[in-house]
Amino acid sequence: MTMRASRYSIRGIVERHSEAAALLANAGDCAIVKRGDTQRQLVMRCPDGCGETLSVNLDARSGKAWRIYERRGRWSLFPSIDRPTGCKSHFILWHGQVLWCDLGHDEEPQELVLTEPDRILSLLAAGPADYVRLADQLDEIPWDVLTACRRLVRTGRLVESERPNYGIFWIPKPGGPLNRS
Numbered sequence: 650m651t652m653r654a655s656r657y658s659i660r661g662i663v664e665r666h667s668e669a670a671a672l673l674a675n676a677g678d679c680a681i682v683k684r685g686d687t688q689r690q691l692v693m694r695c696p697d698g699c700g701e702t703l704s705v706n707l708d709a710r711s712g713k714a715w716r717i718y719e720r721r722g723r724w725s726l727f728p729s730i731d732r733p734t735g736c737k738s739h740f741i742l743w744h745g746q747v748l749w750c751d752l753g754h755d756e757e758p759q760e761l762v763l764t765e766p767d768r769i770l771s772l773l774a775a776g777p778a779d780y781v782r783l784a785d786q787l788d789e790i791p792w793d794v795l796t797a798c799r800r801l802v803r804t805g806r807l808v809e810s811e812r813p814n815y816g817i818f819w820i821p822k823p824g825g826p827l828n829r830s
């Protein structure tokens with residue numbers, strides 16, 4: 650049985666991949682490769698304990714890219730890391746915690762910072778949107794926005810919907826407060 654890390658930490662921000670790899674000691678250790686103003690890669694010792702070093706592209710000019718966010722001294726990554734090979738781990742890095750996707754979809758970090766519902770509702774009053782677009786508009790972490798949207802669904806203020814080629818998106822509940830003038 651492997652030892653899974655429940656937390657990760659950024660050990661440093663360096664210019665070269667080899668320097669980043671040299672900073673990794675334990676499962677969940679990370680380093681950011683940054684040149685000039687551009688974040689290039691997140692280099693990580695796989696948090697599931699398999700010992701492999703993962704390189705996650707952060708530069709959209711080099712193809713499919715993840716985004717990394719720093720808020721209140723903690724880093725979060727979006728989207729999840731879903732390894733197609735090797736240990737085949739699937740996890741989320743969110744507010745300093747490793748959340749394992751095979752443990753269910755409702756896991757949340759202990760230090761959750763929810764996006765304010767009113768900010769989401771006022772944007773959605775202009776039209777439906779998915780949480781990634783909402784997060785961009787609000788300058789928030791997509792996971793925080795997604796969690797806030799799900800809570801608004803549970804309290805009856807938003808409706809979750811799905812459209813081909815669009816994915817899941819949210820609209821204000823018909824007849825809800827936003828639809829009354």
Ligand SMILES: [Zn+2]
Pocket residue numbers: 695696697698699700701735736737738
């Ligand atoms: Zn692994």
